[in-house]
Structures are given as structure tokens and as C-alpha cells.
Amino acid sequence: MTASRFDVLGIGNAIVDVLSPADDAFLDREGLVKGSMTLIDAAAAEALYGRMAAGVEASGGSAANTLAGIAGLGGAAAFVGRVRDDALGKVFAHDIRAVGVSFESAAASEGPGTARCLVMVTPDAQRTMATYLGACVGLGPDDVDPGLVASAEITYLEGYLWDPENGKAAFRKAITCAHEAGRRVALSLSDAFCVHRWRAEFLDLVSAGGVDILFANEGEISALFETGDFDTALQATRALGITAALTRSEKGSVILGGDEVHVIDAAVPEKVIDSTGAGDLYAAGFLFGLTHDLGLARSARLGSLCAAEVLSHYGPRPQVNLADFVVGRY
Amino acid sequence: MTASRFDVLGIGNAIVDVLSPADDAFLDREGLVKGSMTLIDAAAAEALYGRMAAGVEASGGSAANTLAGIAGLGGAAAFVGRVRDDALGKVFAHDIRAVGVSFESAAASEGPGTARCLVMVTPDAQRTMATYLGACVGLGPDDVDPGLVASAEITYLEGYLWDPENGKAAFRKAITCAHEAGRRVALSLSDAFCVHRWRAEFLDLVSAGGVDILFANEGEISALFETGDFDTALQATRALGITAALTRSEKGSVILGGDEVHVIDAAVPEKVIDSTGAGDLYAAGFLFGLTHDLGLARSARLGSLCAAEVLSHYGPRPQVNLADFVVGRY
Numbered sequence: 001m002t003a004s005r006f007d008v009l010g011i012g013n014a015i016v017d018v019l020s021p022a023d024d025a026f027l028d029r030e031g032l033v034k035g036s037m038t039l040i041d042a043a044a045a046e047a048l049y050g051r052m053a054a055g056v057e058a059s060g061g062s063a064a065n066t067l068a069g070i071a072g073l074g075g076a077a078a079f080v081g082r083v084r085d086d087a088l089g090k091v092f093a094h095d096i097r098a099v100g101v102s103f104e105s106a107a108a109s110e111g112p113g114t115a116r117c118l119v120m121v122t123p124d125a126q127r128t129m130a131t132y133l134g135a136c137v138g139l140g141p142d143d144v145d146p147g148l149v150a151s152a153e154i155t156y157l158e159g160y161l162w163d164p165e166n167g168k169a170a171f172r173k174a175i176t177c178a179h180e181a182g183r184r185v186a187l188s189l190s191d192a193f194c195v196h197r198w199r200a201e202f203l204d205l206v207s208a209g210g211v212d213i214l215f216a217n218e219g220e221i222s223a224l225f226e227t228g229d230f231d232t233a234l235q236a237t238r239a240l241g242i243t244a245a246l247t248r249s250e251k252g253s254v255i256l257g258g259d260e261v262h263v264i265d266a267a268v269p270e271k272v273i274d275s276t277g278a279g280d281l282y283a284a285g286f287l288f289g290l291t292h293d294l295g296l297a298r299s300a301r302l303g304s305l306c307a308a309e310v311l312s313h314y315g316p317r318p319q320v321n322l323a324d325f326v327v328g329r330y
Numbered sequence: 331m332t333a334s335r336f337d338v339l340g341i342g343n344a345i346v347d348v349l350s351p352a353d354d355a356f357l358d359r360e361g362l363v364k365g366s367m368t369l370i371d372a373a374a375a376e377a378l379y380g381r382m383a384a385g386v387e388a389s390g391g392s393a394a395n396t397l398a399g400i401a402g403l404g405g406a407a408a409f410v411g412r413v414r415d416d417a418l419g420k421v422f423a424h425d426i427r428a429v430g431v432s433f434e435s436a437a438a439s440e441g442p443g444t445a446r447c448l449v450m451v452t453p454d455a456q457r458t459m460a461t462y463l464g465a466c467v468g469l470g471p472d473d474v475d476p477g478l479v480a481s482a483e484i485t486y487l488e489g490y491l492w493d494p495e496n497g498k499a500a501f502r503k504a505i506t507c508a509h510e511a512g513r514r515v516a517l518s519l520s521d522a523f524c525v526h527r528w529r530a531e532f533l534d535l536v537s538a539g540g541v542d543i544l545f546a547n548e549g550e551i552s553a554l555f556e557t558g559d560f561d562t563a564l565q566a567t568r569a570l571g572i573t574a575a576l577t578r579s580e581k582g583s584v585i586l587g588g589d590e591v592h593v594i595d596a597a598v599p600e601k602v603i604d605s606t607g608a609g610d611l612y613a614a615g616f617l618f619g620l621t622h623d624l625g626l627a628r629s630a631r632l633g634s635l636c637a638a639e640v641l642s643h644y645g646p647r648p649q650v651n652l653a654d655f656v657v658g659r660y
Contacts, residue, residue, distance in 0.1 A: 231592045231627050238591075251581060254593050261568075261591040262561045263584050297561050 009152035012063025014081030020055030022120035045132035059095035069284025072322030088114035140166035150181035159190030192219035269312035277316030339482035342393025344411030350385030352450035375462035389425035399614025402652030470496035480511035489520030522549035599642035607646030
């Protein structure tokens, strides 16, 4: 195995977020379940956007946020995702490159436009998302370059990729390429509803050795193992024998790996404003730690700190120099 | 090893509590640290009692509360503790027998009176204690009957016993008797300040195999291992290789035993009124579970439920039929 060019390569949906404040009544009227991600089509996105309050636009996408965080910490990061050659596509490409992530995916010159995620942030700092996948649905195996995958110590996949049909094939190809090159694969389960949609397939994937590092929040891991009890989900995860980071919001996180079990407190910002990107940034810190030999506990503490930064403001990516923000604190 | 007559034998301070509401300013004026237990003499107890608000009296004592809980769950429970033949001593003996705990310790006919713990409950449901040990200071090795210890599956000791000089000797004798009879010893660290006072000795005790089952809250286990980080304390506890229940208030508990690690949620009552006895009742549920082959996770859930009952009202012991309260819930 040659030295790696990248610490982490992320493959996911390339999305520009539109964040607006909303109240619970608005979510009810729109038939949206708080905290979840719903897939919508172009027409529904246009209509919902018309009813949303004035907001801000910011490059997002779950794995993309994670890679932006890794670059912010000083890690060598690359991202693969599909945009259209439109205004939003340019914004996405500009923003991810501006934070130092290598992004070489060519913009599509035809087909649906760049993906948009309409994010409604309620006063309790929860975010509820409606995503128009647009150009992302075209992401397929051809977008996965075996050489690029082999050049990254860890390839990080978001569970949302399992929704578009081609995404699955890209996902499987990336796993095969990574493992053939002796590299590791990380997976985020992304969303409890996404896990419900693809439970059996995700379970097959993690049980059959496809995933070396699993990220899941409490709702997602509970959905995967069909239990309402965290400890039951924890024991089932432990039986998989892989590295896992189970995040529990203000309850902190539980980390499994080999014989190790760590219980790590959350890093709580003075005021929690918006949870968009919190899980993504936790993954950023954890993956940076794993690829810099920090060990499981310090990696998790770093993840918690990165999540705290993004919880403290509107928007899914860090607004300060992340390396400075965490220095000496984990 | 013959069949056990008792599931659990508790050895501890036999105390009657006086519970009164208080505010933070009162604690400050009295020089008391919120959440802690301070030892005071008879004169100081008299003076403090005179300044406290009107309250209620209730039999208490940490291990005694635990044994009352075990009996309430239907377990076979015995308690050893020293009272004087005075009015409070009669109250203590009456109350612990009334809930079904075997209590055969003879009341002292001379010396200091029955112990009193002045418990100030602040509006945040925290309890701050000032204890006049009285007759308890006389508890010594002669009070430990080897036959009684041998007849109990687990002998449960409270860390507070380490404060009076004779208590230590009683403590060590109980451990020797239990282990010679092939029985297990459980220890509660009782209080972070108590751990500070006796840190090296407690650490020797648990490191040298004196304790099979350890109870500690987050402050106590952090004090034992001189760390401010829960996961660091957790890893140090795990290295001891014993069964341990680490309680974290609303963050739930973490259970270690053999290769098992469980993360159990707290059972939270609708309204938390008074934390007096919460740790004691957690230990009750856990020890009942261990002596009834419920396994670590179910035992911890039972402990959480028992703690929730006592959190929901003023006073250190259950006010409902505990077996009915928990049925079907763990």
C-alpha cells in the first residue's frame, strides 16, 4: 500500500442549502416531520421555497460538510459529488474548494439542476429538511475513480446516497475499490427515515464487512436494529465488531472499536442555534483524529468540539478557523 | 457454599434524617457545599437544626435505604448498623423492620445518641447533608457476625463507614468473612468528599480485590481517579476488572462487568423533588437484579426505576410498593 494522498475522500450529494427560520406550525402545515429529511421533486421544492421565510444560502450536503470540516482541521480532504453547470453548482464548487477540499468532479452540462436542500430551523435549534436531489441523482459508478479511492486512507460515504438508484452502485464500487487497495470505508447512516427505507440493505452491508467505521445518531442506530432502547442498539453494534461512533446530542457519544468502549461528553456551545451539520462535523473531527493517530477517545472529543462550533450558528459548515477553535481542547 | 439466607446484607450507618427545604443562601451562610455530606458534632447539629426550617423526619442511612429498597422489591434483606436505645433509635429499628429488612443489631444502652442527618433540600432537588454520627461511631468488628455475612449472597458496604475509626475495621472484617465464605462484596463510594478523604485507601481496597461490585456516581469515580473527565474515569474503572455501576444523574448510568459495557438511560420522574436516596435506591435495584440473575443491563434499568421513585418525593425511601411500581418496566 502506497502512502495516501488524502486522509479522507467523501462521496455524497452535492447540495446547496437554503436555511430559514420556521415554527412547528409551519412544519405541520407542510406535512414535514421535525428533524427528518424528506425527498421532494423540483415542483414541490419550488412551491415550498415560495412559502418559506427569507433565509440564507450556504453550501451543504452531509459528506461535503464533513470534508469541509476535515480540511478546516488541516487534513487532506477530497470530495466527489455531482453538480450541474448552473449558478448553484458554481457556488458549491467555489465554497468547497475555498476551504481547501479537492473537488474535481466535472459539472454536468445537461439534466436536472444542482441539488437544493430547504432547511427549516425551529426555535429549538432542530433542523427539518426537504431535499430536491436534482443533479445528484445522476451520480453513479462512473463518478468513482478507483485511483482516487485508493489514494485516500478512508473513504467516507453518506447513507443518503442509497436513495438515488445510481448512488447505490457508486457506493458499492467505492467499497470494493477501497478494500482492494487496503483502505478503510466509513459510513454515516444519515437519517432515521433513510435507515427505515433501506434497513435490510444497510444491515447486510455492515454485517458483511462492507463498512469499517460506522457513524449513527441514536435515532438511526435504533432504526437499524429496530429497538427503542439505546443500550440494546449499542450491544448489537458492538457485536458487529467494527469501529462505531454513536452520537446522542446533549448526551454525548459512545465509541466502540476493538475491545474499547468510550463514553464521551458532548461539548455544548453557550447557545445552541442550529443543529444543521452537527453530525457531519462530529464525523469530521472523528475521522481527522483516526487518520492522525489520536486514538478513539481523543478523536471523539475532537468530533464533539467540531459539532459544538457548528451548533453555535446558523449554517452547516464552520464559520471560524476550526484548527484554531479546537487547539488544546481535546 | 450453602444456599444463601439473604440476597443482600448491608452494613452502614443507622441514621434518622431530618429533611427541610433550604435555599442556596442558607447553605452559603452555613458554610455547606451543595450536594456534599459534612460530618458535624452534637453541638453543631443542635445549632444547625435550630436554624433549619420545619421539616420531616424519616429513617435514612445510605446502605439502610438500599436494603429497604431491596426488601421493597421482594428481596431477602438484612442490615447491620448501630443505634442507641433512645427515641430515634426506636424509630430507625421500627421503620427498617416494617419494610421487611432483618435488623438484629442490639441498641447501645450507653454512649452517644442515635445518629441524625440534617438534610437541606434546595429547589433544584439537590440535597446537602450534615451528619452527626452519634452511636454509629461505635460500630466495630464485634458488630460483624461472620455467620450472618456468610449467609448473604452479597455484603454491601457504604463508603461512609470509612469515616469513623472502628468502621474501617468492621469493613475489613466483613470483606474477609464474605470472601472466605465464597460470597461477593459490594461497595458504594458514598460521596466525593468522602472519597477525597480516603482516596488512597479506597484505591488500594478496590485494586487488591477487596471489592467485587463498585457503585459510584460521576463525582465519586472522578475523585477516585483524580480526573475531571468521565471517560478517563471509565477506562480506569474498566481496568480494575470488577463489576461497576457508574451513575450520572440525568445522563443515566454506565455498567461494566466482565467484557460487558452497558449505557443505560436514566428513568426520569415527571417532577424531580428531592435527590435524597436516589443513589441508594439505584443500588437497591441493581443488587436485587444481580441476586436474581437479571443480567447487568436489566439490573441497571431496575436500579434507574427505583431511583426515579425516590426522586419523585421528599425523603430517602420508597413511598409506594416498589415491586408494583417497577413491574413490567425493566
